[in-house]
Amino acid sequence: MAPALDGPVQAALVQYLLRLxxxxxxxxxxxxxxxxxxxxxxxxxxxxxxxxxxxxQATLFLGLAGAAEAAGRDADALAYLREAIDFRxxxxxxxxxxxxxxTIVRQFLFSVAAYYRLEGLATSSHGDLAGIAGKALKETRYxxxxxxxxxxxxxxxxxxxxxxxQAALDALWRYTGEMFLADDVDxxxxxxxxxxxLATAEPKWLAQVTxxxxxxxxxxxxxxxxxxxxxxxxxxxHLGIMLAEMQIxxxxxxxxxx
Amino acid sequence: xxxxxxxxxxxxxxxxxxxxxxxxxxxxxxxxKQLIRxxxxxxxSEVVGMLPEGNWITRAPTLRRKxxxxxxxxxxAGHGLYIYCGTETLGVGRAELVDQLLTGxxxxxxxxxxxxxxxxxxxxIGWFVDGAAIVNQxxxxxxxxxxxxRAMVRICKEENFHKRQGYEIMATLAAGTPEQKRMAxxxxxxxxxxxxxxxxxxxxxxxxxxxxxxxxxKRKGNDExxxxxxxxxxxxxxxxxxxxxxxELRPDPATGDWHFGPIDWDEFSRVVHGDGPxxxxxxxxxxxxxxxxxxxxxxxxxxxxxxxxxxxxxAA
Numbered sequence: 001m002a003p004a005l006d007g008p009v010q011a012a013l014v015q016y017l018l019r020l021x022x023x024x025x026x027x028x029x030x031x032x033x034x035x036x037x038x039x040x041x042x043x044x045x046x047x048x049x050x051x052x053x054x055x056x057q058a059t060l061f062l063g064l065a066g067a068a069e070a071a072g073r074d075a076d077a078l079a080y081l082r083e084a085i086d087f088r089x090x091x092x093x094x095x096x097x098x099x100x101x102x103t104i105v106r107q108f109l110f111s112v113a114a115y116y117r118l119e120g121l122a123t124s125s126h127g128d129l130a131g132i133a134g135k136a137l138k139e140t141r142y143x144x145x146x147x148x149x150x151x152x153x154x155x156x157x158x159x160x161x162x163x164x165x166q167a168a169l170d171a172l173w174r175y176t177g178e179m180f181l182a183d184d185v186d187x188x189x190x191x192x193x194x195x196x197x198l199a200t201a202e203p204k205w206l207a208q209v210t211x212x213x214x215x216x217x218x219x220x221x222x223x224x225x226x227x228x229x230x231x232x233x234x235x236x237x238h239l240g241i242m243l244a245e246m247q248i249x250x251x252x253x254x255x256x257x258x
Numbered sequence: 259x260x261x262x263x264x265x266x267x268x269x270x271x272x273x274x275x276x277x278x279x280x281x282x283x284x285x286x287x288x289x290x291k292q293l294i295r296x297x298x299x300x301x302x303s304e305v306v307g308m309l310p311e312g313n314w315i316t317r318a319p320t321l322r323r324k325x326x327x328x329x330x331x332x333x334x335a336g337h338g339l340y341i342y343c344g345t346e347t348l349g350v351g352r353a354e355l356v357d358q359l360l361t362g363x364x365x366x367x368x369x370x371x372x373x374x375x376x377x378x379x380x381x382x383i384g385w386f387v388d389g390a391a392i393v394n395q396x397x398x399x400x401x402x403x404x405x406x407x408r409a410m411v412r413i414c415k416e417e418n419f420h421k422r423q424g425y426e427i428m429a430t431l432a433a434g435t436p437e438q439k440r441m442a443x444x445x446x447x448x449x450x451x452x453x454x455x456x457x458x459x460x461x462x463x464x465x466x467x468x469x470x471x472x473x474x475x476k477r478k479g480n481d482e483x484x485x486x487x488x489x490x491x492x493x494x495x496x497x498x499x500x501x502x503x504x505x506e507l508r509p510d511p512a513t514g515d516w517h518f519g520p521i522d523w524d525e526f527s528r529v530v531h532g533d534g535p536x537x538x539x540x541x542x543x544x545x546x547x548x549x550x551x552x553x554x555x556x557x558x559x560x561x562x563x564x565x566x567x568x569x570x571x572x573a574a
Binding site: 025029033035037040042043048051052055056058075076079099152153154156157158160245246248249250253256257 | 319325332550
């Protein structure tokens with residue numbers, strides 16, 4: 001049992017955990033859409049595996065969010081009975097799965113960022129949070145490797161795969177900045193000593209991502225305006241449709257056990 | 259070596275002595291062909307089988323159910339891959355086998371041509387379809403061809419887990435709200451008969467049975483396996499208060515078996531020959547995935563050709 005936190009710190013912790021959980025739930029859901037439709041059987045297995053890891057991590061983070069919130073909501077209630085405006089995932093995670101290049105590039109950009117965040121969170125003074133982050137970190141190391149290898153293969157494969165992968169990178173780049181935005185939620189938790197300052201995550205991310213992009217003979221897109229909004233519930237139109245599908249049974253049969 | 263009568267006699271003696279045939283051993287051409295047909299059909303069934311269940315991954319009602327279903331479908335992809343690799347030991351490549359599936363030359367289990375209409379279908383598939391597969395595969399785990407038998411041992415363990423998961427879904431629904439129970443009963447009504455058909459025609463009408471039995475690929479007949487499945491399943495249905503849709507179902511004191519009513523073999527034949535509810539959709543989905551993925555496979559080959567020395571690029 002973690003020590004009791006001050007009200008505002010506790011409220012920030014709930015928000016922070018929702019962000020961690022929602023990123024993974026939404027991206028895991030998108031990945032799971034590939035199941036049975038991947039380019040090769042090995043990728044049906046690999047993408048399902050990453051999806052499973054992410055939904056598993058989401059379950060743990062949302063469970064902890066529900067406990068910290070202490071309003072009687074468990075991970076399922078948070079996943080299945082919130083509206084799109086209550087979700088706190090980055091926009092990057094909710095974009096439709098696109099082609100294989102889009103899915104792989106998104107996974108790589110997300111997983112590297114997740115890796116550096118989790119590495120910091122594994123040292124959190126909040127024992128439960130540190131424990132989940134440590135477990136997720138191990139899984140994420142594999143996600144980085146798997147998606148990074150594919151970025152290199154696709155970028156340095158054929159001219160078609162190169163074009164598609166560059167197009168995915170160009171389309172996704174403007175959604176990457178949101179992963180590193182730090183607001184009052186982060187500041188409150190850093191000040192209270194719950195989480196470490198993660199300001200170094202972005203330069204580490206950029207260095208690693210740039211290295212892989214160059215090995216893949218691709219170009220790092222020019223920096224420009226970064227889309228944001230997911231952390232405060234201002235989503236794209238895609239999320240609501242995704243949730244309509246995901247939540248259908250829980251919404252249709254209130255209170256039923258499955 | 260040609261299939262000389264002496265060689266065949268020697269081969270059949272090995273089978274009769276209970277020996278296992280391994281990839282490098284001599285085998286009659288017919289034996290090889292029959293195994294390629296059976297094993298590739300099995301692999302294709304795993305792959306096509308991902309579609310009806312994959313249909314509900316994005317709508318699974320809880321996080322636990324979502325993970326359970328994802329893991330199950332992932333296992334099926336793994337089984338498909340494993341059996342394709344086993345089939346390759348008979349001298350035929352995966353690309354060729356997949357091509358046979360996509361062109362409609364090869365068959366897959368007809369059960370996957372039926373639609374999954376409600377969440378309860380996910381329970382019914384696990385309980386009935388995986389349950390029937392276990393009965394069949396437990397027998398195949400003793401098949402005379404080593405790679406196939408070993409694959410079945412491993413796959414059966416996972417199928418047992420899938421079956422329990424499916425049954426548990428059904429038990430939960432059957433004990434749930436009236437709407438949930440209705441869903442569960444409706445799924446049972448739709449999946450029961452097609453599940454019995456999974457064992458194939460009666461042995462007297464099965465063109466391949468005699469040869470497969472003589473060569474130790476099949477150790478038991480289709481009817482015997484079907485009866486075993488019925489006997490196992492009746493009590494399970496009673497335990498969760500769901501009714502199997504067969505008015506003739508009753509214990510037969512003479513045999514100790516559950517007697518069941520006639521199977522609609524016209525329906526079976528219709529679905530096998532392409533006129534099931536979703537035959538076209540299933541094949542179209544596989545073809546779409548294959549053609550959408552072509553540029554990815556080409557890219558992987560091109561990359562490998564450029565970097566022959568390095569097995570895999572290091573991303574970190």
